[in-house]
């Protein structure tokens with residue numbers, strides 16, 4: 001039996017009211033009648049429905065209705081709004097069906113929308129819900145359903161308008177609040193998302209969707225490495241030493257990247273006149289403000305919940321700063337955007353002779369042998385099978401705690417790039433770097449780590465032995481490369497000021 005049906009009329013939506021008779025395959029009807037017990041109870045062995053259709057796309061409507069009829073009929077609504085024309089089957093194999101409904105009844109449109117949504121006809125569901133709210137703009141549930149379809153279609157702004165319109169009618173509607181929070185989160189308005197979720201949970205502390213969302217809002221917003229970073233006592237001591245040396249009682253300090261507020265509080269404790277600290281993640285900025293308040297520095301530290309490149313003198317800071325502090329360096333050194341944000345601060349937010357902490361950084365490479373670590377990132381022969389095609393999914397750069405795996409260095413640390421934050425604007429670079437091999441072995445990874453020069457005497461290293469909060473960035477070689485002591489390997493190293501790329505020259 002074919003699982004399709006054909007209509008005798010091609011475009012029924014042109015005429016309204018309209019009566020359509022459709023031929024459905026036997027199987028479809030059987031599904032409807034056998035699943036619908038209430039239907040049976042009402043003695044409709046082979047129904048014929050009259051259905052007035054006014055829709056922009058009739059095809060789905062027939063299809064959706066046919067599939068969902070049983071369920072619709074189970075609800076009392078359809079008895080009110082749908083008019084069944086009883087009897088009328090032509091034969092047991094090919095009954096004739098027709099539907100009739102009032103295309104201007106918002107409740108019917110709403111029900112149809114629910115069924116379309118259930119069947120994944122999202123566009124049509126959205127159109128039906130939209131028409132339903134146009135006809136009945138007083139029902140928050142309709143706005144919620146409409147917004148949900150718009151969410152599924154990633155039409156974020158329209159979804160936001162739908163949920164907001166629903167909330168105007170029912171400001172404490174927990175589903176609307178929770179859904180609006182979702183749009184805010186997608187559009188990166190985390191603080192507004194939080195406000196919605198807090199409000200929803202105030203209405204109903206057990207409303208799980210809002211509770212889950214709030215948990216994830218924080219978790220997604222703040223990567224877990226923040227904790228090991230805050231607890232890295234070597235890092236903290238090095239920064240505090242450099243800050244204490246640089247800060248004077250009349251210093252205005254600008255920090256880029258507040259985090260918990262730790263370095264800003266160090267600057268305030270060192271005696272700065274005032275510290276301005278920019279944090280682009282509004283959730284983190286709000287928590288930093290709370291921490292700074294709790295620690296008694298609220299009068300000397302201003303948290304600016306903005307990306308540093310949006311700050312302006314006269315608006316966010318009253319005057320250019322004397323000292324810049326930033327710790328915006330990821331394992332790959334450039335990935336948090338330190339180079340452009342320091343350049344921007346120098347151009348717009350600092351005095352010409354301002355001290356920069358750090359003032360420079362260097363990135364070093366080394367050839368590493370670590371089969372175990374390679375197996376964390378790639379695959380070859382397993383149980384006598386060649387699985388190497390799976391490496392299509394492999395990351396080419398990975399960040400790892402190398403010290404946790406057996407490993408051997410096959411070269412000395414070799415400097416790839418030196419970044420002087422106090423000099424001319426840093427430009428993208430590409431170079432060939434010769435790396436002398438010091439031991440026979442197999443290179444599985446090229447690792448790179450960095451040294452921060454916080455000032456002329458304080459440095460902070462992220463090499464394997466330093467056990468810092470930074471993991472080591474690794475470029476995985478596939479296949480691994482056998483090398484001999486005394487030879488040299490040539491690396492092609494490139495950076496575009498935002499990330500570094502390495503490869504071995506063949």
Ligand SMILES: C[S@@+](CC[C@H](N)C(=O)[O-])C[C@H]1O[C@@H](n2cnc3c(N)ncnc32)[C@H](O)[C@@H]1O
Nearest residue numbers: 257258259262278279280281307308327328341
């Ligand atoms: C690595 S954490 C450092 C936090 C804190 N300064 C510390 O050392 O403990 C960097 C923080 O800076 C923020 N950030 C990075 N670049 C920024 C920028 N250009 N403007 C404002 N915040 C930035 C990130 O959201 C993150 O919270």
